[in-house]
């Protein structure tokens with residue numbers, strides 16, 4: 001019997017991987033869908049090994065793709081994802097102030113952006129991640145919240161956004 005893939009039902013990782021067998025872009029597709037379906041929105045070592053085995057792709061290649069794209073996370077992520085651009089244009093327009101404000105509001109004390117690119121609040125509500133550039137430098141400083149790009153961000157807009165997320169609201 002063939003299993004139908006739909007967005008409305010939770011899928012196990014084996015079904016996801018098998019649905020990508022023999023298709024173009026199978027590795028990227030399986031990684032992306034596996035991460036989206038994971039309750040903690042990340043790729044565990046078990047998932048990476050399963051993808052390697054079921055798609056017959058060397059584990060080293062699976063790892064190199066999963067670590068190359070900043071979209072993928074090898075650590076559990078929070079309910080919401082806040083990405084702060086730390087490229088030159090955004091930096092000169094105050095992205096470090098935005099990043100520090102977000103860290104402080106979420107009571108995150110330990111984060112060294114030179115050593116890691118993401119950190120999650122202790123209540124697992126928000127993961128903060130940094131990127132090198134969104135390609136929207138003219139609109140700096142730029143952040144992204146749950147996939148939505150927000151330009152010309154200010155501290156006051158960021159604070160109200162974080163308050164809404166904490167209260168369980170949308171962006």
Ligand code: FES
Nearest residue numbers: 085087090134136
């Ligand atoms: S440096 Fe931030 S969008 Fe380019």
